[in-house]
Amino acid sequence: MFRLNRLTDYAVVVMAQMSFSEARTNSAAHLAEATGIPLPTVAKLMNALARSDLVVSHRGAGGGYSLARPAHSITVADIIQAIEGPISIAACVEGSVDHCESEKLCPMRGNWQRVNDAIREALHGVSLSEMSMFELPLPATQGLGQVAEQSAMAAAPATMNRR
16 A cells, blocks of 8 residues: 555644644644644654745744745645655655665566656645645644544534434
8 A cells, every 4th residue: 555654644734734824823832732743743743844945933932833835835745755755656766765676677667657757746736725625724622533523524414413
């Protein structure tokens, strides 16, 4: 199964939370509370996202983090690359940090590059604003499980509640 790691998933969640109020500066503590992600994890993510120029760190009493550019110009690929490095599904694709010992003999080598390019293109085609379009900002006292339950209830047709 092709799967992103948990930190990458959390990075998308944190950045989506930030996109709900793009002009606001968010502290790591606020983001942790709003998303239900532990503070040390949020702090680690914010450092990686700042190094990749996706968020800007603001020092001082009112400090925290803000998006480095509008949510519509940040892609899912940008976030993945900030946390995991280059997008590469096999060792023989362009940009991979791994090397395959059988690369010169492998008949699949060129085909994996085509697949990797298609995945990379798809991920570059989805913006942070699109990822957060259907999500509700989390109240500061709720975690991810509570919001998922509320979202499911809100999505249920109104006729289900009538008898």
